[in-house]
Amino acid sequence: MHYLTVSFSYKNTNIQMREKLAFNDEEVLNDFYMKLLSHESINEAIILSTCNRVEIMTSVKECERSLEHIFKELSKLTGVAIDELEGRGDVYEDTGAIHHLFSVVSSLDSLVIGETQIVGQVKKAFLHSYENRFCGQKLSRTMHHAFRCAALVRNSTDISKNPISISSVAVAKAKEIFGGSLGGYSAIVVGAGEMAELAAKHLANAGVNLIIINRSLQKAKELAERIEGDVNIEVQPFSDLKKFINRYRLLFSATGAPHTVITKDMVERVDFERHWFDIAVPRDIEDCDCENVNIYAVDDLEDIVNKNKAIREEQAKRAYSIVGKATRDFYKWLQTLAVDPMIKEIRKKAKECYLKELERAIKKGYLPSEYRKQVEKILQQSFNTFLHEPTINLKKIADNPKADTIVQSMQYLFSLNEDNGVEKRLDVYKCEYQIEKDL
Secondary structure, rough: EEEEEEEEEEEOOHHHHHHHHHHOHHHHHHHHHHHEEEEEEEEEEEEOOOEEEEEEEEEEOOOOHHHHHHHHHHHHHHOOOOOHHHHHHEEEHHHHHHHHHHHHHHOOOOOOOOOOHHHHHHHHHHHHHHHHOOOHHHHHHHHHHHHHHHHHHHOOOOOOOOOHHHHHHHHHHHHHHOOOOOOOEEEEEEEEOOHHHHHHHHHHHHHOOEEEOOOOOOHHHHHHOOOOOOEEEEEEEHHHHHHHHHHOOEEEEOOOOOOOOOOOOHHHOOOOOOOEEEEEOOOOOOOOOOOOEEEHHHHHHHHHHHHHHHHHHHHHHHHHHHHHHHHHHHHHHHHHHHHHHHHHHHHHHHHHHHHHHHHHHHHHOOOHHHHHHHHHHHHHHEEEEHHHHHHHHHOOOOOOOOHHHHHHHHHHHOOOHHHHHHHHHHHHOHHHHHHHOHH
């Protein structure tokens, strides 16, 4: 078994390509999962799709053929040539794949290092895959450890202190444009999803009055109710979007639409400067050379990100050392979970016990020494019979996610691998494939 990941991110792929690769439709996503898993070499998959990255994480029997299939199906879906996909995507195998995953979830690979939004995005992607049976034990293990690694990075460093997301970077850019303060201004927020909510919250904290517009008026109202702060909040129907974009200076758009929602034919000439922040992938705002309209897409926000990188560089070094150790610990842990060696060790302990008691019985005169071999055979057969059913059951559940917990419990009960802190792991591990639905 191998771990294999194909990664397309802001590092190797521009926004136009990421738009083509983005999975914004659940039906399309599930269909792609099925096509991936139809290959005999691919056992499990988890697909993470955000505005800044698409990660295809898999557990496979053989890497080369699996990789060919992934690129082939991705090319069919997106219309992008296989050669171009291969030239852009970063490929990680085994240890590299685990280290990359831990780095991503710990926000060390994010556009804004230290942002915490990525953890929730990965958990949602994992939950979707697990509930639809696209992944099982092998990838559940990696996620389980990835979330623990991210928590350790967050708690052991200041890398997530005053966390920054793409939404907050957009608001920070707006503050810079308007001389450092947005208090008293009004802004349109298009969308009611996670990115839109983050933008709305940051704007409210900056004292900005909000006009929330979304296709679902009910979701817009629900978002408005979640916004705290002493600012005015309006909820307007999507049909009035054109009217409002021509009335206000600030706009933040983050819908999940597969196409642009603000087109150049909607833009009217006005006598004031407008600044529109398109933080959606695919983009919400059509390219236009309209007078007094400045459009900032995700990739345009990197200047603010770069300022933060210098500040967080030292913390990132510490965080990467944690990720490196977590990667090594993960593989050490995997080695302890093999069922066959554990069964062998239990049988060895059983043999040591009955031979010890046999020697004691002979020494104390309870048993004539000439009966040693016969009694030893009886004891051996008794223990074999006793251990037969547990052995069969252990082998049956070896590939089930719950096997990890059972194996660790057996290690604790029989005092196996004591140097690996089994008891401690039993206390602190909560299987991530049983994570709560309300992430």
